[in-house]
Amino acid sequence: MPVNPNKKPVVLIVHGVQTGTDKDQNQDRQVKQLINNRLGGLPLTFSTDLYRYEDINDKAIAPAKQLMKLIGKTAVGKILLSTTVDLVGDVVLNLQNGSTAQLIRDGLRQRILKYYNAGNPCYLMAHSLGSIYAFDVLNELIAEEAYFDRNNRGSWPVQGFLTIGSPIGLAMFRKGRTKINNLGEGNRLFRWFNYWDRSDPVVSGDIFGKNLTGFDIAKKYQANNPNQGWFIRDVAVDTGFHWLLSHTAYWSDAKVGDGLVDLISR
């Protein structure tokens, strides 16, 4: 069923590296609050949904976590080691690009197509490592002939893309992701807004939180080719926080909320 612009849009959120389980993730509620806070009375109805994949990750790294619990000599040590494995493991699974990463991508694709088949415009919002999975699935869908006829937005399973705290600029994630797929000839544009705090170590790759200079991360994918069809905007945003705290501050930042309202209003 083609996407109907009059149907209620959904913001589908893909979370990043997390501890805990799927039940612990509540970024959909945070985003709903953020957008409502920034609507300014606009008559725009929408819904939010969260693609949870932490349980898939946890199942894959469970053996390593058990091992860490055995190795940890104290109760605090056990927790710290287990948490570290939880976080680092999420990244390793993505980089390995094995069956677990494919399972996560497949699940995201299914969720996107669920909304597409229902005719709801779907906007993808992805944080941190989640942005890598979202980027991959989006490009896979664009490459398929069944979707993304450039001149017909009704054939687009995703209407717009917003990333926050994305490590897409880091060399370890650029491997195999050196380009975005073209939409082909036409006039419609697919929008990608990429928000990042200059001190966010996940974006800069600098564990000490040194400020990232420069202005382009996502825009490095923009080609001077009229058939590419992506409108890309990089936004260095002052979240007011520094270092790791900045990495989780996007969910409540008014400027990010303004970008979301701009994205889902069209």
Place this chain on the structure above:
Amino acid sequence: MRIILTLLVLLLSGCTHYLYQGDFSANDAFGKERQYRLYWTKTDKFLFGSSAGPLVLDITCDAPKTFEENEQGIFLRLPKDEFEGSEVADPTAYYCGEVKNLQKLDSYSSGPIQFSISCKPIVDEWARIKPVFIAQSDDYQVDIKVVKDWSLFGGALESKRLDCLANEAGQ
């Protein structure tokens, strides 16, 4: 002594937050007078430098528009399928606005912000609200007020959205 040192480090880790904003009236792209707001935030992190931005144009009864910043300055670049303009930025966008008297938000000290607007919105079936944007002009000038705060763990100060009355939306 350890407590004093710890407190000192904590104090030095604190941040000063600034909210710069200026309200003004102007015609929208269809000739109706509306309220607008230009705003941005800045954080001075004592030990870690400062960060500012982005500059946002808040529009009553329309989606806010975010300026971009690079080595050349601060400008508004908007997609060609949503806006008509005359200055082509790249295959996907027009330059629709430019800040004329400031190159970097981080270096703003005082005074009005001068900017231009050179595009008008396109309305199509994918616009969930009728875009009203702001009228084209070479010489908008906005007086800026500053709000300042200091905190250890607080985030950027927030500019409240301009409120769209129910009977104004879509007109």
